[in-house]
Amino acid sequence: xxxxxxKIRARNPNQPEFLQAVEEVLTSIADFVEKNPQYKRANxxxxxxxxxxxxxxxxxxxxxxGDVMVNRGFRVEFNNAIGPYKGGLRFHPTVNLSVIKFLGxxxxxxxxxxxxxxxxxxxxxxxxxxxxxxxEVMRFCQNFMNxxxxxxxxxxxxxxxxxxxxAREIGFLFGQYKKLTGRFNGVLTGKGLNWGxxxxxxxATGYGSVYFAEEMLMTRGETLEGxxxxxSGSGNVAQYTVEKIIQLGGKVVTLSDSSGFIYDPAGxxxxxxxxxxxxxxxxxxxxxxxxxxxxxxxxxxxxxxDYNPMWAIKADCAFPSATQxxxxxxxxxxxxxxxxxxxxxxANMPTTPEGVDIFLKAKVLYGPGKAANAGGVSVSGxxxxxxxxxxxxxxxxxxxxxxxxxxxxxxxxxxxxxxxxGFCNYVNGAxxxxxxxxxxxxxxxxxx
Numbered sequence: 533x534x535x536x537x538x539k540i541r542a543r544n545p546n547q548p549e550f551l552q553a554v555e556e557v558l559t560s561i562a563d564f565v566e567k568n569p570q571y572k573r574a575n576x577x578x579x580x581x582x583x584x585x586x587x588x589x590x591x592x593x594x595x596x597x598g599d600v601m602v603n604r605g606f607r608v609e610f611n612n613a614i615g616p617y618k619g620g621l622r623f624h625p626t627v628n629l630s631v632i633k634f635l636g637x638x639x640x641x642x643x644x645x646x647x648x649x650x651x652x653x654x655x656x657x658x659x660x661x662x663x664x665x666x667x668e669v670m671r672f673c674q675n676f677m678n679x680x681x682x683x684x685x686x687x688x689x690x691x692x693x694x695x696x697x698x699a700r701e702i703g704f705l706f707g708q709y710k711k712l713t714g715r716f717n718g719v720l721t722g723k724g725l726n727w728g729x730x731x732x733x734x735x736a737t738g739y740g741s742v743y744f745a746e747e748m749l750m751t752r753g754e755t756l757e758g759x760x761x762x763x764s765g766s767g768n769v770a771q772y773t774v775e776k777i778i779q780l781g782g783k784v785v786t787l788s789d790s791s792g793f794i795y796d797p798a799g800x801x802x803x804x805x806x807x808x809x810x811x812x813x814x815x816x817x818x819x820x821x822x823x824x825x826x827x828x829x830x831x832x833x834x835x836x837x838d839y840n841p842m843w844a845i846k847a848d849c850a851f852p853s854a855t856q857x858x859x860x861x862x863x864x865x866x867x868x869x870x871x872x873x874x875x876x877x878x879a880n881m882p883t884t885p886e887g888v889d890i891f892l893k894a895k896v897l898y899g900p901g902k903a904a905n906a907g908g909v910s911v912s913g914x915x916x917x918x919x920x921x922x923x924x925x926x927x928x929x930x931x932x933x934x935x936x937x938x939x940x941x942x943x944x945x946x947x948x949x950x951x952x953x954g955f956c957n958y959v960n961g962a963x964x965x966x967x968x969x970x971x972x973x974x975x976x977x978x979x980x
Contacts, residue, residue, distance in 0.1 A: 533562045533577075540581055547630035549856060553637050553881060554581055556888070560963035564948075574979070576971045583610045583636065584617075588629070589679040591657060593672040596665055605676050607655035608636040609689055613973040616687050617653030618643055618909060620694030623701065627656045634856070635694075638880055639909070641966030642902040645941045648913035653689055655680070661696050662816070673704035681709050686718045686919070692912045693722040695855065698768065698813075699734070718919030721912035725924075730915035732930040733908075737878060738772030739931070740907015741851055741899070743938040745876035746780065748897040751946075751956070757781035760847040762872070764788045765854035766812050766819050769878045769905070773851050774805055786842050788854065789819045792832040793842040796822075839863050846870045853878035861886035868894045877901035888959060895955050903941050903962040910937045 540554055558577065565571050587607040594600055606629060609617045619639040622632070632654050640652030657676060661669050683689055693702055702722045710716055716728075723729035732739070746756055759782045763770050766787045774784045783799035787808065796804070804826060811817045823830035831841055839862035843850065850872045852858055856879065859867070864887035867875070875891060876899040877883065883891070883900075891898040911934055918924055925933075941962075948968075949961020 533558055533565075536577055539578075544630075544633075547633060549630045549634035549881075550637065551630075552885065553634040556881075556885060556959075557637070557641065557963050557967070560960045561967050564964045564967070570975060571971050574975055576974055579974065580611060580640070580967075580970065581637070583608050583633065584612065585609050586629070586633075587655075587680075587683060591659065591672065591676050591679070593668070593675045595668055603657050603659040603672070605655070605657045605679060606632045607680060607683060607689070607691075608632050608653060609683070610636040610652040610654070611640045611970060612651035613970050613977060614644060615649035615651045616685075617689040618650040618692070618912065619652060619654040620656075620692045620908075621697045621701075621705075622654070622656035622694040623659045623661050623696030624656070625658055625660045627658045631856075632656055635880055638902050640970055641963060642906045643909055643913075644966040644969040645903055645944060645962060646906050646910045646913060646937055647940050648910065648937075650909065650913050653691075654694075655691055656694065656697070659696075661701065666700065669701060670704045673701055674708040677705050677708040677712070681712050684709065684719050686916065690718065690912075690916060691720055692909070695767070698722075699724060718916050721915045723915070728915075728919055730911055730918055730930060731925070731927040732934060733911045733915055734768060735772040735775070736911035736934060737769045737905050737908030738774075738853065739776045740910065740934060740938050741769070741773055741853070741876045741878040741904045742776040742780065743907065743935050744899045744904040744942060745849060745851070745874050745897075747939060747942040748874060748876070748899055748958075752897075755780065756849070759783070759849050759874070760785060761849040761851060762786045762842065762845060762847045762867075763851045763853055763878075764793070764842065764858060764882075765852075765879070766808060767853075769908075770851075770853040771805065771809055771812070773853050773878050774800055774808075777851075778802060778805070782849070785847065786845065787819055787822065788842060790833065791818050791820060792830055793840075794819055794823045794828055794830050795842070795845060796826060796828040798828075839866060843867050844870060847872050849874040849876070851876055851878050852882035854882065855879055856881045857884050859883040859887045861890060863887060864890035868896060873897060875899065876904040878905050880905065892957060892959065898958055899945075900959050900962055902966065903945050903958060906941055907934055907938060910934055 945961030
């Protein structure tokens, strides 16, 4: 396996996020592959780490002042062994080829775990929608779709939203796709309810990560009732993570954004959560305004520290819901030291490899992102099903299906992750279960 990893490192220089994701998966599945030589004979690993294709394109657009701007667009179609490419679009200044490849690679296994027929892909741009007018965002999205539409189709590649791509952006992207192709089909998910969207889709990732935490707790005869929870981020995933925790009787005491975090020891209730939604979704303000409104502690971000003080607050559960690598080794040590024994990742790869090692060594209930945050793509898949049948399911139907999918993901992780001492290594379980499904499908379909 180390020989294979060295080849991958040599072939993909200057792609740290992608290499981190690949190393985590390959290390996790090494023993399983060794016991199943059919995967080695067919060179499955070398094939699965190489995308089917990568598109990089120029996106020119104009500001409201008439200035011409240029951004870079990406789409990585990674693997379609079990279904059409499926994965979100991310609009953020940090987007580059390494980030998109890491996200697309993770998506292969995440989608396989959902039990739905979805392949893995990802896309986006280094465009930053923050501070831009609706007209500027519309012009960017239209020009982005002018290139991307050529590669999409409901049975080919179906993007969705991600960081920086919400209902507004999906609407503009879909409108341009429809204009260019003359087709009204399920080529994007996360659509508005009036034109093909699914109930529960905005809530799905956050709800799913909480359902996964609840399943992990149930293995110890516990629930979220009365648990003190740390949640990072304050966007879509974080908001609905908080909402579901409140519904299940837990207490959330933190939220954050890039500027800092708030600590509300009384807990974020329904009224405060509505304030956060209006602050972030409508006014697009900063989380510090919450601290000013409710007179609670606010800690600004400090890049000089080698840890995040938010992860040093005493609690029972943590839901990292912001971005990749937000929990380092020191943060993981602080979490464990301060009583956190449940970590359910709402973000993609929010914990560094050193942090993951700390969680596994401490034998806490640790749900990695590819399992715990699969609720979003799961409901995207359910939206595709509704589109293909030209119907809409009720909120209760979709939520029940989401809960069932998260239960099934948890069961798969336990099937392949149980160790001799009774501890479940959810990292190994998720990676092996996802890999096996995709690898077996690749074997069935030949060398293509």
